[in-house]
Amino acid sequence: MAQAELTANAMTTADGTPLKVSLRRAMRRNKLIAFGLTAPLLLFILISFLMPIFDMAMRSVDNAAVPEAIPRTVQALEAWDGEGMPPDAAFAAMAADLKEGQKTRTIGQAATRLNYQESGMRSLIMKSARRIGQYEAPWKAALIDIDDDWEDPAVWKLIKRQSGAFTAAYYLNALDYTYNEEGEVVEQPEYRQIYQMLFVRTLWMSALITGLCLLLGFPVSYLLATLPARHSNLLMILVLLPFWTSLLVRTTSWIVMLQTEGVLNDILVWIGLISDDGRMQMIYNKIGTIVAMTQILLPFMILPLYSVMRGISPSYMRAARSLGANPLVAFWRVYVPQTVPGMGAGGILVFILAIGYYITPALVGGQSGQLISNYIAYHMQQSLNWGLAAAIGTILLGGVLVLYLIYNRIVGIDNMKLG
Amino acid sequence: MAQNNIVEFNHVQKSYDGETLVVKDLNLHVERGEFLTLLGPSGSGKTTVLMMLAGFEVPTHGEILLNGTPINNVPPHKRGIGMVFQNYALFPHMTVAENLRFPLEVRKMSRADADKKVQRALDMVRLGNFGNRRPAQLSGGQQQRIAVARALVFDPELVLMDEPLGALDKNLREEMQFEIKHIHESLGVSVVYVTHDQSEALTMSNRIAVFEEGVIQQLAAPDQLYEEPRNAFVAYFIGENNRLRGRVKNVNGTSCTVELENQGGTVEALNINTGGQGSDTTLSLRPERVSVNPDANAVPNVFDARVEELIYLGDHIRTRVSVCGNDEFVIKIPNAQGHATIKKGENVRIGWAMEDCRALDA
Numbered sequence: 001m002a003q004a005e006l007t008a009n010a011m012t013t014a015d016g017t018p019l020k021v022s023l024r025r026a027m028r029r030n031k032l033i034a035f036g037l038t039a040p041l042l043l044f045i046l047i048s049f050l051m052p053i054f055d056m057a058m059r060s061v062d063n064a065a066v067p068e069a070i071p072r073t074v075q076a077l078e079a080w081d082g083e084g085m086p087p088d089a090a091f092a093a094m095a096a097d098l099k100e101g102q103k104t105r106t107i108g109q110a111a112t113r114l115n116y117q118e119s120g121m122r123s124l125i126m127k128s129a130r131r132i133g134q135y136e137a138p139w140k141a142a143l144i145d146i147d148d149d150w151e152d153p154a155v156w157k158l159i160k161r162q163s164g165a166f167t168a169a170y171y172l173n174a175l176d177y178t179y180n181e182e183g184e185v186v187e188q189p190e191y192r193q194i195y196q197m198l199f200v201r202t203l204w205m206s207a208l209i210t211g212l213c214l215l216l217g218f219p220v221s222y223l224l225a226t227l228p229a230r231h232s233n234l235l236m237i238l239v240l241l242p243f244w245t246s247l248l249v250r251t252t253s254w255i256v257m258l259q260t261e262g263v264l265n266d267i268l269v270w271i272g273l274i275s276d277d278g279r280m281q282m283i284y285n286k287i288g289t290i291v292a293m294t295q296i297l298l299p300f301m302i303l304p305l306y307s308v309m310r311g312i313s314p315s316y317m318r319a320a321r322s323l324g325a326n327p328l329v330a331f332w333r334v335y336v337p338q339t340v341p342g343m344g345a346g347g348i349l350v351f352i353l354a355i356g357y358y359i360t361p362a363l364v365g366g367q368s369g370q371l372i373s374n375y376i377a378y379h380m381q382q383s384l385n386w387g388l389a390a391a392i393g394t395i396l397l398g399g400v401l402v403l404y405l406i407y408n409r410i411v412g413i414d415n416m417k418l419g
Numbered sequence: 420m421a422q423n424n425i426v427e428f429n430h431v432q433k434s435y436d437g438e439t440l441v442v443k444d445l446n447l448h449v450e451r452g453e454f455l456t457l458l459g460p461s462g463s464g465k466t467t468v469l470m471m472l473a474g475f476e477v478p479t480h481g482e483i484l485l486n487g488t489p490i491n492n493v494p495p496h497k498r499g500i501g502m503v504f505q506n507y508a509l510f511p512h513m514t515v516a517e518n519l520r521f522p523l524e525v526r527k528m529s530r531a532d533a534d535k536k537v538q539r540a541l542d543m544v545r546l547g548n549f550g551n552r553r554p555a556q557l558s559g560g561q562q563q564r565i566a567v568a569r570a571l572v573f574d575p576e577l578v579l580m581d582e583p584l585g586a587l588d589k590n591l592r593e594e595m596q597f598e599i600k601h602i603h604e605s606l607g608v609s610v611v612y613v614t615h616d617q618s619e620a621l622t623m624s625n626r627i628a629v630f631e632e633g634v635i636q637q638l639a640a641p642d643q644l645y646e647e648p649r650n651a652f653v654a655y656f657i658g659e660n661n662r663l664r665g666r667v668k669n670v671n672g673t674s675c676t677v678e679l680e681n682q683g684g685t686v687e688a689l690n691i692n693t694g695g696q697g698s699d700t701t702l703s704l705r706p707e708r709v710s711v712n713p714d715a716n717a718v719p720n721v722f723d724a725r726v727e728e729l730i731y732l733g734d735h736i737r738t739r740v741s742v743c744g745n746d747e748f749v750i751k752i753p754n755a756q757g758h759a760t761i762k763k764g765e766n767v768r769i770g771w772a773m774e775d776c777r778a779l780d781a
Contacts, residue, residue, distance in 0.1 A: 318475055319508035321495040323522035324573065330496075333521070337512040 053397070060390035063167035066159075069110035070097035074163040077156065082183075086156045088140050095132055095139040102129040116385060117169060117179070118158055124149050154181045170391035195375070195392065199399075202372040205290060206354035210301075212294045213350045214343060217301035221342070224302070225309035239302050247296065251363045254292040258283040258364075284366030292360045297353055301346035308342030344411045352400055372396060424448040424484075425577055425609045426472060431481035433467050433633075441467050443633040445481070449577075449611055454603050456612045456620040459630030460656070468630075469579050469613045474498050485577070496525075501570030501578040501608075505585055507562045509554035515541070515565050516550035522573040540572040541565075543602065560591045567599060571606065580612045584619065596622045617657050621645065629653050650692050651779045654703035661709075661748050663702040667693050667778065675778055677702060683743030687719040688776040699781035704771060706737075706751040711759040713770035721770035724748070726763050742769060 011019035067074050072093035080086045101107025107129045115122035128146045135142035143150040161183050162169070172178055172185060176193040180186045187193070220239065224232050242250055257263050260279045268274045282288060312335065320330035358373040365374070372392060379389035426449035433442040442464045449455050457465035470476040471483060474495030482489050490498060509518050516537050523533040541547045544564035554562055563583060570578050580599075584592045600623045603610050614620055620627045621641040628638045629652070637649045648654035655662065663686065665679040675690035677700055686702060693700045713721060724742035738750045738761065750769060752758055761767055 313506060313508065315504045315506060315508040316510060318473075318495070319502065319504055320510075320521070321475075322473055322498075322500060322502035322579075323525065323569065324496050324499070325521070325525045326494075326496050329525055334510055338510075340512075 056390045057394050058390075059386055060170050060388075060394050061166045061168065062387065063113070063162060063169075064165055065109040065113045066162050067165055069101050069106045070094065070159070070163075073097050073159065077160040077163060080156070080160065082153075082157055082160065085151075085153055086160075088138070090156065091140040091143055091150070092137070095135075095143060098125070098129040098132045102133070113387075114158065114162060116173070116388070117162060118155075120149070121155070121158070124155070157181060157183065170387040171395070173388055174391040174395055195372070198370070198372045198375060199395070202355055203399075205286065205371065206351050209290055209293050209297060209354045210347050210351045212290070213298050213301040214347060216294070217298055217305055217346065218339075218343075221302050221305035221309050224306045225312070226314075239299055242296065242299060247359060248363075250296060251292050251360050254288065254295070254364055255283055258288060258291065283364050284369070286365075286369045288364035288366065289361045289369035289371070292364050293354060293357055296360060297350045297357075300349045300353060304345035304349065305339060305342040308339055308345075312338050340411070344407065348404070348407060351403070355396065355400060423451055425451045425453075425486060426611070427484040427487075428468070429482045429484070431468075431471065431478045431483060433464070433471060433476065434479045440479075441633050442471075442478075445633075445635065447628060447635065447638070449609055450625075451576075452607050452609055454600070454610045454612065454623055454625045456614060456624040456627045457630055458614060458617060458620040458627050458656075460615055463630040464633040465613050465615075465628075465630040466581060469581055469611060472611060473500055473502055473579055499573075499575050499577075501573070501575035503566045503570045503578065503580040503583045505582045507554070507566040507583075509562055509565055509569070511554055513553075514550065515546070515552050515554065515557070518554065518565065519550075519569050519572050522569065526573060536572055540568040543571070544568045544598075559587050560595060563587060563595055564598070567602065571602070571608065575608065577609045577611065580610060582614055583612075584614075584616075592619070593622075599623060621657070629656060631656075647691075648703060648777065648779070651701040651703065651781070654701075654777065654779060659706050659749060659751075661702075661704040661706060661745075663704065663743060663745060663748075664781070665700055665702060667696050667698050667700050670696050674773055677778055679743050681744030683745065684722060686743075686776060687773040688778040689774060691777045692779045694780075700778045701781055703777045703779055704775060706749045707735075707753070708775035709750045709769050709771045711738075711750065711752060711761065712768055718770040718772045720773065720776065721768055724767055724769045726761050726765045726767060729761070729763055740767070740769065 013019055013022045070093075073090060076090040076093035077086060080090060098107060101110070107125060111122040111125040111129075114125065124147055128143060128150070131146050132142070135145070140150075149155055161179060169179065173188075174195050176188045176196045177185050178188050220235070224235055224239070226232075227235065255262070259265070260281060262283070264282065265274075265279045269276050269279065274280065282291070316334050316338065317330050320334040321327065325333065355371075356373050357371060358377055361369050361371045362374050362377070365371070373396075376389045376392050376396075379385045379392070426447075428445045428447040431442060431445040432440055434440050445468060447468075457468055459465045467476060471478050474490070474493065478491060483491060485493075485498065485500075509515075510521070513521065516534075519537040519540055520533050523536060528536075537550065538547065541550055544567060546561060546564055546568070549557065549561065549565070554565065557565065563586075566583065567580075570580075583599075584595050587595060596619055599610075603623075612620075612623065621644075624641055626638060626640055627644050629636045629644065631652050637644060637653045639647070644653065645658050648657060651662070654660050663677075663679055663683065665677040665683070665686070667690075668676045668678045668685065670690050670693075673690055675688055675693065677686045677688055679686060679702075688702055710718070722742050724740040726738060726740050727746060728739040730737040730739075733754065735754055736752045736758075738752055739746070740748050740750060742748045752761075759767075
């Protein structure tokens, strides 16, 4: 009540300035200092983190290569309704664009871009660009003479469709959809579908790895938090040891452990659990990826859990037991609920790291253990289809943000404790 | 007599490291319905005794009986002893009502009965409307009361309290002392209470066990403990106390004559706990039992003293004087009508009765 009255008639200082104004003035200096101290980091993040992400996101819809390389054709096709053959003017424009493009060497990019949509487009355009110099008007006959694909209206429709400055084609591609000849969005033919499966696989494998990390990390964290300092320090060193070893070494050591002629199979054969012919395939597949990633990501689960558990006073468990709860009930009803912030923090950390993990699946994943990030890397480095890589990456980023929001709704981000 | 004891410690010893004993040969009984306080400085072993009774520590030697049955091998959750912890240990992820319902739920009590009991317990600590709050939304004193209610809600015969008021400010602490005392009296439950605050112990207890170095120095009712300390540690630990060191010149029945060190003169004192003639002794004298300018021949011990310091404390004036070669000698002059008015630097005569001066161990 008193609080409400106070806020109702605004407080003033002795000289009549509103208290809020006066307070803001007093705090301004501190704010400026705080901003000055954080400004370098803000600037760094802006330049090295936010701008690249924005640039990448733009690439996923960017289509400037086509309208820039064949501007005349784009203009000529604007009037065309897409029925039957395009007007002769379009052929003439195309011929002019090809000549120009051949000279300035900009035609290749557009050809590659169109080839993403329909394989064969690149060779058609490059061949035509090389030869067009030897022909003269009429251009329609000339182009058809070079390659009779130019007679196919589908080629022209494709060019017309891809003549905008922006395109959703990469996103469709990243979700196993494409445009058909009529420009409608349809599923990719079955033999070309891969990304949906990869997204689903990445999600469930990350969830499984997070679950395994929690399962394995919880007891270790509990020990760390409850053992006397002398022992827990040693244990902490063991937990942190992987951080001092190269990621590559850790991953390849799993190859030594798990391969068919590896340590684990040898032991199983030796104790007679499996026969020599029945050696198990535990690496270069999903099992390899899951085992190696669980081990590598385990510390990210243990550390936040540990820091939360260390803050839980042993008197809670004692209180629960003095109130009549047996050790199991006391643990489950009193201890575990208090570790939820740690589980949330560790879980989200491991899950987000797992969802974007790249090196380990690439080394030990074989074919069936590849994750979505391996395909992003593939499109960045091998196929050089950056637009598609950007689209997959942006979908991944969006997915993580959505999961984060869901987590926030259910558990509450304030409940998360990273240390 | 034995049936009337809810708890008995028989020759209980406790060591954590196998080298030193934290609790040395403890023999103690708690009577049914009694409020027993274990009082001592930190590290004196009092909390260890409580933890052994609660079941969180195992005695290294000896036996603890609860209602006549040995409980050395009974786990804490089967002892049925309520406990209030120093930091309250209210479960932060549960509401107040859920906290109180917890001991009833693990006892498989029906929801309706449990809710009734929870409400009664909340009403008992005058927080009937706070059931839906989280512990973090309560003040320290309210959390304290909830912790007491939770320890009592399942009707235990015995409640242990481990310095429950340590985190509260002075006024609240005094208020809570009375509240806990009243709850104890109205429920008739037995309480074992651990504290290092002697005024708390004096206020609340039926009996107080003073611990030092793992041994009970004295076990007595508050008034007896204050007025008749058995040794120098108890005299020093309970209440304010003037200590005069000296040597026993001769013993005369219950009294003795003590020659003070530094040529402080001779004092007639009660011979309580000395080694006999020629042994070193500490004389214990309460500041409020010293009179200023006593009538001649009224008391046997009269000395000249110089006033060093006067501190006005409202109800009394704390006066530090140097007397008998000791400049830490304190006198409490009650702020009553016509009390002696003295000034700093003055010389006054002070005196005390032989019965108020106790010759204890050195």
